[in-house]
Amino acid sequence: MSDEMTFRDRLVAAGTRYGLRPFLALPLPWSVHRRGMALVAPRPQRGPCREQWGRLADRRTLFVTPPEARGTVLWLHGGGFVLGHPISYRRLAHRLAIRSGLRVALPRYRLAPEHPFPAAPDDALATAEALAQDGPWWLAGDSAGGNLALVVLSEMLTRGRGPERVVLASPAPEIDPSRDLPPDMDEMMLPEQLLRRAVADYLNGADPSDPRISPLRAPYRDPPPVLIQCARREFLEGDIDALALHLRAAGGEVQLEKATGLPHDYQIFAGLCPAADRAIDRMADFLRPA
Numbered sequence: 001m002s003d004e005m006t007f008r009d010r011l012v013a014a015g016t017r018y019g020l021r022p023f024l025a026l027p028l029p030w031s032v033h034r035r036g037m038a039l040v041a042p043r044p045q046r047g048p049c050r051e052q053w054g055r056l057a058d059r060r061t062l063f064v065t066p067p068e069a070r071g072t073v074l075w076l077h078g079g080g081f082v083l084g085h086p087i088s089y090r091r092l093a094h095r096l097a098i099r100s101g102l103r104v105a106l107p108r109y110r111l112a113p114e115h116p117f118p119a120a121p122d123d124a125l126a127t128a129e130a131l132a133q134d135g136p137w138w139l140a141g142d143s144a145g146g147n148l149a150l151v152v153l154s155e156m157l158t159r160g161r162g163p164e165r166v167v168l169a170s171p172a173p174e175i176d177p178s179r180d181l182p183p184d185m186d187e188m189m190l191p192e193q194l195l196r197r198a199v200a201d202y203l204n205g206a207d208p209s210d211p212r213i214s215p216l217r218a219p220y221r222d223p224p225p226v227l228i229q230c231a232r233r234e235f236l237e238g239d240i241d242a243l244a245l246h247l248r249a250a251g252g253e254v255q256l257e258k259a260t261g262l263p264h265d266y267q268i269f270a271g272l273c274p275a276a277d278r279a280i281d282r283m284a285d286f287l288r289p290a
Contacts, residue, residue, distance in 0.1 A: 006275070013261060013262055042088070057107075057129065068101070071101075071137065073105070081147075081202035116203065129156075137164065141169075150218065154211065175213050181195075186233040223250050226247055230258055234264040262275055266279070
């Protein structure tokens with residue numbers, strides 16, 4: 001990816017590195033981190049899309065529906081399995097819905113440590129099954145939500161009910177609490193303290209080699225086309241490269257885009273960061289039904 005960074009892109013990157021990252025490094029209860037993130041979540045968006053809460057497989061879900069929606073994309077939000085909420089994805093969801101013509105469904109899956117593994121993948125699979133019953137569907141996820149999207153993809157392909165296409169933003173395909181972080185990384189958003197603490201609370205003693213935890217180890221039977229976006233030198237870049245190879249080896253068509261000078265999961269800054277808006281537009285083009 002060769003898009004030139006704007007002043008606003010650089011401002012978001014600096015704010016992430018020098019503002020958000022130090023906040024996330026604080027050893028605060030997850031409830032405090034959640035409240036802090038809720039304070040900066042965007043308000044309900046105005047525009048052509050209808051925004052409403054509903055239920056999907058008994059999980060409370062935020063639906064963002066464009067005029068004359070032609071299908072639904074299930075977006076599983078990030079947050080390290082311990083943080084995250086659909087309301088933080090309003091700007092992203094509205095832009096994606098308008099550009100793609102697809103309704104965006106953002107379920108509130110259960111979070112650790114209150115609900116450790118396998119609660120989150122169980123919820124994600126249940127919502128995917130509910131969508132698949134209505135016909136063709138699409139799949140997306142970012143960061144930890146990208147991990148869950150990969151778990152869903154593997155299982156739904158095994159069941160013969162896979163999505164039409166998949167988009168992933170900085171997915172986490174491998175969870176290994178014992179390994180060292182890459183020495184050459186430049187991780188702007190996620191401090192090591194947060195990563196290790198979140199993983200421990202999510203696993204709660206479970207085996208990280210389980211493919212439902214580390215879907216890089218999962219099989220993908222005849223996968224659909226997949227678009228993966230990430231930032232160069234973020235801590236997941238090597239795992240994402242391995243994921244692209246794994247999906248291609250399974251016969252999948254994979255497009256991999258990397259942005260320079262931006263933080264992990266930069267797409268969540270939609271509406272604030274032109275690079276995020278452009279990335280979401282490419283997602284929409286990729287997902288748009290024929």
